[in-house]
Amino acid sequence: MAKIAILGDIHANLDALNVVLADCREQGVEEFLCTGDVVGYNACPHECIEIIRDIGCPVMMGNHDYYVGCEKLNLNDFNPNAAAVVRWTRDQLSEEDLDWLRALPFTRTAKGVTLVHATNDRPALFGYVFDNLQADANFTAQKTPLSFHGHTHCPMIYEKSLQGVFRIDPQDFKLQMGRKYFINVGSVGQPRDGDPRATYVIYDSVAKTVTFRRLPYDIAAAQARIRAAGLPDRLAERLAEGH
Numbered sequence: 001m002a003k004i005a006i007l008g009d010i011h012a013n014l015d016a017l018n019v020v021l022a023d024c025r026e027q028g029v030e031e032f033l034c035t036g037d038v039v040g041y042n043a044c045p046h047e048c049i050e051i052i053r054d055i056g057c058p059v060m061m062g063n064h065d066y067y068v069g070c071e072k073l074n075l076n077d078f079n080p081n082a083a084a085v086v087r088w089t090r091d092q093l094s095e096e097d098l099d100w101l102r103a104l105p106f107t108r109t110a111k112g113v114t115l116v117h118a119t120n121d122r123p124a125l126f127g128y129v130f131d132n133l134q135a136d137a138n139f140t141a142q143k144t145p146l147s148f149h150g151h152t153h154c155p156m157i158y159e160k161s162l163q164g165v166f167r168i169d170p171q172d173f174k175l176q177m178g179r180k181y182f183i184n185v186g187s188v189g190q191p192r193d194g195d196p197r198a199t200y201v202i203y204d205s206v207a208k209t210v211t212f213r214r215l216p217y218d219i220a221a222a223q224a225r226i227r228a229a230g231l232p233d234r235l236a237e238r239l240a241e242g243h
Contacts, residue, residue: 013189036062
């Protein structure tokens with residue numbers, strides 16, 4: 001085991017996922033992990049589930065995976081566009097797909113790292129980490145030196161040392177002994193940090209390095225799929241904006 005790709009927030013974007021997986025092959029990736037939200041927002045939920053299952057990728061429960069899989073969930077309090085996408089996604093999936101979503105764990109330790117969609121302290125509540133205080137609460141529950149997450153769609157590094165908790169802009173780096181890291185891997189299918197390119201992370205478990213990868217993909221094709229499916233046009237527009 002050496003190079004491990006950590007994918008997050010694929011969100012049914014087949015065009016972005018295919019580009020990311022092609023890059024993984026070129027980079028010599030040997031294993032895959034996913035921080036969740038395979039479905040939601042985009043137009044290819046079944047295809048993306050099928051691909052992720054075929055590559056044997058452990059996946060965490062994301063909030064959109066939960067919304068789609070939990071058919072008893074009351075959507076009345078949802079934004080109307082969000083509720084429409086959840087209902088549409090459910091209709092595209094087989095019972096086998098839905099069972100797979102329902103069985104996803106909220107957190108797990110795999111290949112020496114902790115995976116979670118949102119936070120380690122309360123993984124089932126899908127809280128957000130945007131600052132050092134929120135990251136510090138997460139670190140209290142983080143049992144391994146390295147943890148990967150997603151949910152915000154914005155790549156980011158949080159580091160905890162004896163000096164405190166620090167937020168670091170995404171960059172390639174080598175892990176330091178005696179420190180903990182909580183790393184947001186960004187989003188494959190719907191980045192929100194102003195850069196529309198698909199994002200993922202490569203962790204080299206031997207060299208102890210983390211590399212952020214950003215890749216252009218055919219955004220127009222993904223937008224066309226959204227519009228052809230009759231999904232809200234705003235979902236297509238935001239792909240090009242990276243917001």
